[in-house]
Amino acid sequence: MSKSVDTGLGERRVLEPLYEHGQHVLPIYAAGERVAASSASVEEVKKRGGVRLRPALGRYDKQQRAAAQPQAYGWIKAIYPEAIEFTAMRQELEGMPMIQAAIGLLVGGGGAAIGAWAMTWPFIYSIDGLGYQAFFFIGGLLMAIFSLLFLLYMVGTPIRLLWGGPRDLPVIFDRAHRKVYVMQREVAPGLWGLLKPWPVKACAYDWELVQAEHHTEVAPNPGTGARRIHRLAFTVRRSAEDPTLIGHFQVALGLALTEPMVAPLWEHIRRFMEERGPHLPHPSEPLDERSDDRPSWWQAAGRTGPFGPRYGWWWKEHPGITLFYHLIGIPGLALFIAGWIRMNGNPIAFMALLAPYIPLSINWGLATGLWLVAHTSRVYEWPQAVRQAIGEPVRKGAGW
Known part of the structure; x- marks a missing residue:
């Protein structure tokens, strides 16, 4: 349950209760629906042959240094006397899930259009044959x-x-009590899961039962077709005697990490928890900052790419990505117009629209996500038990 509090920045909810270690099991583990690669050693997973792993993927040892120089990459949002708090989403990356929507519109919409065309073209062109017509109608319908x-x-x-x-959905590492506090949103998978509740809960895990790992996967990307995502992931065992997984979480966003960044990020956490390392890798490192304003959609477009109100600023500050977007988009749009005129409206000309679609879907897709978060998201606060354990923050990033 959570208690709602009205503030000038919108609705804030205090999460209660705090689930102690073992009191709550993530549904995917409770239902036995997933055998995670992290539940076995890398060698055991390779023997199964069902998962492709890069050599860099593996587990980290809390007693061994993973990198020479620890890094936080600006993901820490607050520091406490004996704890550090990581944010799960940097503001400039909040709209990233909408890239999936852009892919869905392209693939799903294109498939639906082709299916509709297959259903009707034998009738439009007066092609005889009932069996022939039925075959294309049923196939196109499916x-x-x-x-x-x-x-x-x-x-x-x-x-x-x-x-x-x-x-x-922040994560707090509390070395005084050897705890990790995690806010988690339980997302129901699948199409029907969109209609189910997605509750947010706060869990406390014992540090000794948390295992840090380097995960990687290939994800679709509208710009390059695919990209490899690296994550600093953590899995949680039920007890020292029972290795059954009861939960997992991650620090930082996989889309923002590259392979060489994972080990230094873990090394900072490891030193803080195991060797009483500093709260920040470098004293001058800034904390994560965010703006609590609520931009219009057009203003959000200017923050996420050049196709918005800050067109000149993007050319000045980010000329590389701006030039890349234009090299893809403008020639593609020109080819579409030329093809449409030359082929008298032939649908094949629409394929040239893929070029301008890519930069626009990234820019405006991110803007849509940023706008949705700014205007509709809720702020969740830690349960009273967590706030009593970690104390008042020594320093917080602006906007938090």
Whole structure:
């Protein structure tokens, strides 16, 4: 349960109660629906042959240094006398889930259009043969239905994630009590999961039962087709005697990490918890800062790319990505116009629209996500038990 508090910045909810270690099991583990790669050693997973792993993927030892220089990369939002708090989402990356929606619109919408065309073209061109017509009608209908369901899932999931969701899902490492406090949102998977509750809960895990790991996966990217995502992930065992997994979480956003960044990020956490290392890797390192304003959609577009109100600023501050967007978009739009005129409206010309679609979907997709978060998200506060354990913050990033 959570208690709502009205503030000038919108609704804030205090999470209660705090689930102590073992009191709450994430549904995917409680239902036995997942055998995580992290539940076994890298060697055991390789023997199964069902998961492809890069050599860098593996577990970290709390007693061994993983990197020469620890790093936090600006992901720490607050420091306490004996604790550090990481944010789960940097403001400039909050709209990233909407990239999935852009892919869904492209693939799902295109598939539905092709399916509809397959259903009707034998009738439009007066092609005889009842069996021939029935084959294309049924095939096109099935393709259109599948594509629409795919579109619904790909677009609905990121919207559900961002609309009315938590502003942040932070993680606190408390070395005084050897605890890790985690805010988690339980996302129901699948298309029907969009209609189920997605509750936010606060859990306390024992540090000794938390295992740090380097996870990686390949994810679709509208710009390059695919990219490899690296994560600093943590899995949680039930007890010292029982290795059954009861939960997992991650620090920082995988989309913002590269392979060489994972080990230094873990090394900072490890030194803080195991060797009483400093709260920040470098005393001058800034904390994560955010703005609590509520931009219009057009203002958000200017923050996420050049196709908005800060067109000149993007050319000045980020000329590389701005030039890249234009090299993709403008020639593609020109090819579309030329193809449309030359081929008298032939649908094949629409393929050239992929070029301008890529930069626009990234820029405006991110803007849409940023706008949704700014106007609809909720701020969740830690339970009283956590605030009593860690004390008042010594320093917080602006906006937090």
